[in-house]
Amino acid sequence: IDVARYPDLDTSGRSFRDACDQCHVLPEPSSRPAREWRRVVQRMEDNMSWMNRIVGSAPQRGEPQLRRQDILGYLESKAGR
Incomplete structure (x- = not known):
């Protein structure tokens, strides 16, 4: 991912950044059409649960919740087209 193209990773993209970079480099959001992201997010959520990673909540008090939606x-x- 070219983070310079996504200056909102610290605001609206923070949950995406914080959840996904626990295990791998951030994927390029435009690399898939919107309809495919649901399947990918579900698969990653399942993987995170299996690996005992943070899914759906923040690791420390005061940090924003990592929310699937x-x-x-x-x-x-x-997303791309």
């Missing part, structure tokens, strides 16, 4: 909304808004 925020991640999916961000990816779908940046």
Whole structure:
């Protein structure tokens, strides 16, 4: 991912960034059409659960919650055609 193309990774894309970079480099949001991101996010959520990674909540008090709908909304808004 070219992070310079996504200056909103610290705001609206924070859940995406914080969840996904626990295990791998961030995927390029425009690399898939919006309809495919649901399947990918579900698969990653299943993988994270299996690996005992953070899914759906923040690791420390005061940090924003990693919410599936925020991640999916961000990816779908940046998705390719």
